[in-house]
Amino acid sequence: MPAFDFSNTMDLLPGIIRAISMEINACAYYMALMETAPGNTEKELISRMIEENILGCNLYRDVYEKLAGCPPVILTPESPEIENFEKGISNAFMDETRAYRLYRDLSNRNPDEFIRRILLSSMSDKEQHAMRLLFMGAYSGSREEQEVER
Numbered sequence: 001m002p003a004f005d006f007s008n009t010m011d012l013l014p015g016i017i018r019a020i021s022m023e024i025n026a027c028a029y030y031m032a033l034m035e036t037a038p039g040n041t042e043k044e045l046i047s048r049m050i051e052e053n054i055l056g057c058n059l060y061r062d063v064y065e066k067l068a069g070c071p072p073v074i075l076t077p078e079s080p081e082i083e084n085f086e087k088g089i090s091n092a093f094m095d096e097t098r099a100y101r102l103y104r105d106l107s108n109r110n111p112d113e114f115i116r117r118i119l120l121s122s123m124s125d126k127e128q129h130a131m132r133l134l135f136m137g138a139y140s141g142s143r144e145e146q147e148v149e150r
Helices: 008-037 040-068 085-109 113-149
Strands: none
Touching: 008 040, 008 085, 040 113, 085 113
């Protein structure tokens, strides 16, 4: 990992803790969402999002540790309850947009180019996740319509 410019970055620590927490919570949520997924296409897409969130979480942990000099303390998320797949992807979509806004705000306040690139990459991941969720909603809906027509 390249050297950090530590000036003006300590105020980012609460935001980085929040980013780590959001990534961990997203993993837990997507694991529960996968249980309600109607097919293999949705499960595969959700599995990819879990992997990407794990990578993001580990990257933010590394950044936090470099900045703070110690590992972050994060609470373990509770297992989420998902009423049904459609509501689950709707809630996940809203969470992805909240994470995107957090990463955008942190990026705008951050003087360190390396950390800014990490945040911009995370913003791209959140956009991709949102698109996958929209696709899954449309794909699941069209599958249900086809079953009704039969």
